[in-house]
Amino acid sequence: MGLLIEGKWQDRPHNTDSGGRFIRTESQWRDWITRDGAPAEGRTRGFKAEPGRYHLYVSLACPWAHRTLIFRALKKLEGIISVSVVHHFMGENGWTFKAEDGATGDTLYGLDFLHQVYAKADPGYSGRVTVPVLWDKEQETIVNNESSEIIRMLNSAFDQWGDAGLDFYPAALRAQIDKINALVYPAINNGVYRAGFATAQKAYEEAFGELFLALDTIEERLSKQRYLTGEHITEADWRLFTTLVRFDPVYVGHFKCNLRRIADYPNLSNYLRDLYQVPGVSGTVNLHHIKAHYYGSHRSINPTGIVPAGPELDYAAPHDRGRFRKAA
Numbered sequence: 532m533g534l535l536i537e538g539k540w541q542d543r544p545h546n547t548d549s550g551g552r553f554i555r556t557e558s559q560w561r562d563w564i565t566r567d568g569a570p571a572e573g574r575t576r577g578f579k580a581e582p583g584r585y586h587l588y589v590s591l592a593c594p595w596a597h598r599t600l601i602f603r604a605l606k607k608l609e610g611i612i613s614v615s616v617v618h619h620f621m622g623e624n625g626w627t628f629k630a631e632d633g634a635t636g637d638t639l640y641g642l643d644f645l646h647q648v649y650a651k652a653d654p655g656y657s658g659r660v661t662v663p664v665l666w667d668k669e670q671e672t673i674v675n676n677e678s679s680e681i682i683r684m685l686n687s688a689f690d691q692w693g694d695a696g697l698d699f700y701p702a703a704l705r706a707q708i709d710k711i712n713a714l715v716y717p718a719i720n721n722g723v724y725r726a727g728f729a730t731a732q733k734a735y736e737e738a739f740g741e742l743f744l745a746l747d748t749i750e751e752r753l754s755k756q757r758y759l760t761g762e763h764i765t766e767a768d769w770r771l772f773t774t775l776v777r778f779d780p781v782y783v784g785h786f787k788c789n790l791r792r793i794a795d796y797p798n799l800s801n802y803l804r805d806l807y808q809v810p811g812v813s814g815t816v817n818l819h820h821i822k823a824h825y826y827g828s829h830r831s832i833n834p835t836g837i838v839p840a841g842p843e844l845d846y847a848a849p850h851d852r853g854r855f856r857k858a859a
């Protein structure tokens with residue numbers, strides 16, 4: 532684990548504040564692919580949506596990268612946007628491109644490390660080297676490395692080629708989706724990291740308390756409706772899904788998020804299986820990469836790197852969410 536400082540790789544741990552709280556650094560590459568290629572508001576670089584021009588660098592272990600793979604699959608963009616999958620082990624060189632055990636290697640340039648992709652885009656770059664990365668093969672640069680923005684682009688910019696009938700951020704639901712994201716992101720998506728990477732008891736307990744309070748709130752909401760905003764799956768559901776699917780196999784043990792498992796929540800566990808069983812989604816979930824990455828790479832938390840053999844999980848088992856189906 533580390534970061535680039537003026538284009539040079541340095542092996543460094545995650546940031547924490549003086550109270551031992553995990554601090555997530557803001558993503559720095561924030562341009563947008565648009566249908567007409569015009570720069571997004573407040574930006575100067577423009578990128579036009581074109582088939583075959585863009586590439587995603589992802590980790591199958593990473594919940595943020597996972598969002599982009601789900602959108603790529605559901606919006607039927609597999610033939611339009613290519614992908615390289617990094618190796619699940621993230622050690623002193625950060626993410627690497629060994630083409631083994633489900634990783635593809637760097638299918639564009641044959642590089643060894645993801646930090647070389649960042650340095651290719653900007654030889655003087657200073658910052659963390661994270662997945663996902665949305666790469667422009669034409670200008671050989673990073674368009675964007677913030678998953679919440681990449682999924683919005685995949686949702687609409689490529690509709691000429693993808694499934695234009697699916698909209699996970701419909702205008703009528705935007706305010707509701709934004710409100711749910713504002714709870715789910717800090718308390719759940721980032722909350723598990725805040726618990727797991729805390730280096731002081733109080734910081735851990737703060738994150739732990741917020742996390743389970745938010746899960747309880749969502750559990751209650753899902754007792755009344757099939758999805759977070761009602762009867763349609765939206766971006767808010769996919770953003771929650773990538774954390775839920777990692778929760779019992781990893782976050783309960785590795786990040787000490789052990790007040791309850793998702794399996795102990797009747798609504799959340801059925802909802803998780805419902806989303807997992809949406810055609811195209813299970814193919815984006817790789818539990819081997821997920822478990823091997825977290826337990827194997829975070830040696831400050833798990834010094835032996837031993838990957839637990841359990842728990843038994845069956846996300847393909849039947850769920851009860853059809854009970855919300857409206858009468859015809």
Ligand SMILES: N[C@@H](CCC(=O)N[C@@H](CS)C(=O)NCC(=O)O)C(=O)O
Pocket residue numbers: 532533534558590592593594595596625659660661662663676677678679
């Ligand atoms: N805000 C970013 C976060 C991405 C992120 O933190 N990815 C992790 C993997 S789960 C990573 O690459 N970490 C490497 C590091 O921080 O050095 C996003 O949502 O895209």
